[in-house]
Amino acid sequence: xxxxxxxxxxxxxxxxxxxxxxxxxxxxxxxxxxxxxxxxxxxxxxxxxxxxxxxxxxxxxxxxxxxxxxxxxxxxxxxxxxxxxxxxxxxxxxxxxxxxxxxxxxxxxxxxxxxxx
Numbered sequence: 241x242x243x244x245x246x247x248x249x250x251x252x253x254x255x256x257x258x259x260x261x262x263x264x265x266x267x268x269x270x271x272x273x274x275x276x277x278x279x280x281x282x283x284x285x286x287x288x289x290x291x292x293x294x295x296x297x298x299x300x301x302x303x304x305x306x307x308x309x310x311x312x313x314x315x316x317x318x319x320x321x322x323x324x325x326x327x328x329x330x331x332x333x334x335x336x337x338x339x340x341x342x343x344x345x346x347x348x349x350x351x352x353x354x355x356x357x
Contacts, residue, residue: 248278250289250351262297262342270295270344286354296343303356305334312348317341 258274276288289310308331317323318340325345326332336357 248287250277255288262295264298266296266298266341267343268295269293270297284356286352286356288352289349290352291347291349292344293347294344296341299338299340299342301334301336301338303354304336305355306353307332307334308351310349310351313345314348315341315343315345317343 255275255277258276260272260274262270262272271293273291274288275290276286278287279285292312292314307326309326309328311328313325313327315323315325316334316338318338324332
């Protein structure tokens with residue numbers, strides 16, 4: 241007998257935190273915390289909450305990511321030097337192929353939805 245699919249609420253049953261240190265750090269001593277609420281059966285789609293302390297590091301995106309900043313401030317800068325600042329309430333997509341830097345200016349908390357082919 242198969243179990244019925246259930247709605248996943250982000251305000252209940254918080255998953256275990258996954259704490260890590262970004263690689264390729266350029267400034268500060270950032271620490272990130274991930275709460276992955278859902279992964280699909282094929283491990284291509286992920287959703288959850290992510291947090292970071294201040295710092296700046298290089299990023300190379302192979303996945304598509306939709307983000308909503310809940311608190312804090314960040315700056316994303318592409319490899320050509322174009323910078324975009326985001327704060328509470330801002331929603332954006334980081335496309336696969338984005339290369340540049342992620343800077344957490346103020347401790348940040350975001351919702352994410354990632355699709356990784």
